Amino acid sequence: MEEVLIVGAGFAGATTARCLADAGHPVRVIDRRPHLAGNAFDLPDAAGVLIHQYGPHIFHTNSEKVFTWLSRFTAWRDYEHRVLAQVDGQLLPIPINRTTINRLYGLDLDEAGVTAFLEKVREPREPLKTSEDVVLNSVGRDLCDKFFRGYTRKQWGLDLSELSAGVAARIPTRSNDDDRYFTDRFQAMPQDGYTRMFERMLDHPRIRVELGIDFEALRDTAPRRFTVYTGPIDAYFGHRFGPLPYRSLRFEHEHLPATAQVQTVGTVNFPNQHAYTRITEFKHLTGQAHPGTSVVREYPCADGDPYYPIPRPDNEALFKRYEALAEVEPDVHFIGRLAQYRYYNMDQVVAAALSLAERLAGLYPAPSAP
Ligand code: FAD
Numbered sequence: 258m259e260e261v262l263i264v265g266a267g268f269a270g271a272t273t274a275r276c277l278a279d280a281g282h283p284v285r286v287i288d289r290r291p292h293l294a295g296n297a298f299d300l301p302d303a304a305g306v307l308i309h310q311y312g313p314h315i316f317h318t319n320s321e322k323v324f325t326w327l328s329r330f331t332a333w334r335d336y337e338h339r340v341l342a343q344v345d346g347q348l349l350p351i352p353i354n355r356t357t358i359n360r361l362y363g364l365d366l367d368e369a370g371v372t373a374f375l376e377k378v379r380e381p382r383e384p385l386k387t388s389e390d391v392v393l394n395s396v397g398r399d400l401c402d403k404f405f406r407g408y409t410r411k412q413w414g415l416d417l418s419e420l421s422a423g424v425a426a427r428i429p430t431r432s433n434d435d436d437r438y439f440t441d442r443f444q445a446m447p448q449d450g451y452t453r454m455f456e457r458m459l460d461h462p463r464i465r466v467e468l469g470i471d472f473e474a475l476r477d478t479a480p481r482r483f484t485v486y487t488g489p490i491d492a493y494f495g496h497r498f499g500p501l502p503y504r505s506l507r508f509e510h511e512h513l514p515a516t517a518q519v520q521t522v523g524t525v526n527f528p529n530q531h532a533y534t535r536i537t538e539f540k541h542l543t544g545q546a547h548p549g550t551s552v553v554r555e556y557p558c559a560d561g562d563p564y565y566p567i568p569r570p571d572n573e574a575l576f577k578r579y580e581a582l583a584e585v586e587p588d589v590h591f592i593g594r595l596a597q598y599r600y601y602n603m604d605q606v607v608a609a610a611l612s613l614a615e616r617l618a619g620l621y622p623a624p625s626a627p
Pocket residue numbers: 264265266267268269270287288289290294295296297311312313314315316317470471472473487488489506564565592593594595601602603604606
């Protein structure tokens with residue numbers, strides 16, 4: 258009986274694999290990395306602190322369906338992420354809120370006062386095409402330059418005006434005191450970590466997992482009923498139309514022994530200083546008790562593993578050309594952040610994979626009753 262081949266053991270691949278196995282398909286999952294969980298991979302560092310190898314991953318979703326589905330494979334620890342930005346010598350809440358405005362400008366505005374302040378400083382733009390439009394439209398030039406322009410230049414190697422609106426639109430502006438990074442209904446971290454959750458997702462009699470195997474090594478030889486591909490879409494097609502740009506990061510991990518805590522919140526952003534964008538201290542995210550602490554600094558770069566699709570019109574147009582090839586590629590289905598070239602959060606990838614699995618169940622009847 259021929260297997261389904263799933264390329265990639267991240268959220269996209271693992272979710273699809275588990276759904277197809279539950280529906281009665283035998284499934285083979287491969288990943289070129291030596292571990293599960295894709296970019297959400299976590300592990301204890303040498304000192305025993307649970308860290309995220311590829312940068313901080315904070316789970317949040319408004320989708321009850323996604324949360325309930327993942328809850329089959331993990332218990333959760335409630336966690337609401339908070340971020341401070343180092344601006345003008347102060348650590349101020351980002352997203353910008355009432356505290357940010359009052360502390361930055363030495364004011365004492367109430368909520369209505371902050372709304373009026375923002376109304377005065379904002380530069381109305383219509384339509385909102387670029388990330389610069391979005392930020393100027395909501396907070397005006399001074400706050401834009403202090404909190405967004407430098408961070409964005411570092412993170413993407415581009416000016417705000419060169420990125421699609423959706424990038425900066427991820428960050429809201431608030432006139433109240435809410436200092437949470439996310440406001441989603443469900444905000445929690447997998448209690449035993451992401452990797453453990455993936456181990457349980459893929460622990461199924463109809464799933465076999467092979468790590469350290471690149472799709473290219475078996476694309477012409479592996480027998481399969483159909484393929485689910487979660488790697489970069491341009492790589493699948495041999496970069497036929499030229500490479501799709503992805504932004505990369507270099508992660509500098511550090512353990513500080515005999516230091517209970519180095520910062521008061523999970524992440525501190527540095528919009529205007531340093532070559533790194535942010536420092537994340539993992540114990541905030543995981544709640545782990547440990548006499549030392551571990552942090553990661555993120556240094557954006559052009560070359561390296563593809564972490565972020567770069568949302569701008571010319572890249573989106575190039576992606577469309579690859580997508581047109583993907584649509585007619587027989588028995589291959591493209592899903593996930595790299596294969597769909599979308600700035601997806603984890604929950605959005607799970608939602609997309611659950612929908613794909615439902616569609617595949619209709620297209621390919623399971624060989625055996627589950
Ligand atoms: P991936 O996790 O990239 O998995 C794809 C897998 O395919 C990889 O393991 C790769 O090795 C494998 N692969 C690729 N090509 C091949 C090949 N040819 N052969 C074999 N295997 C192959 N999301 C959130 O919701 N909250 C966050 O806080 C958050 N923080 C993030 C921080 C950083 C620094 C980054 C980079 C991302 C963050 N994300 C966050 C996004 C999150 O990582 C993604 O949404 C999610 O991991 C995407 O899952 P995926 O399966 O599509 O891709």
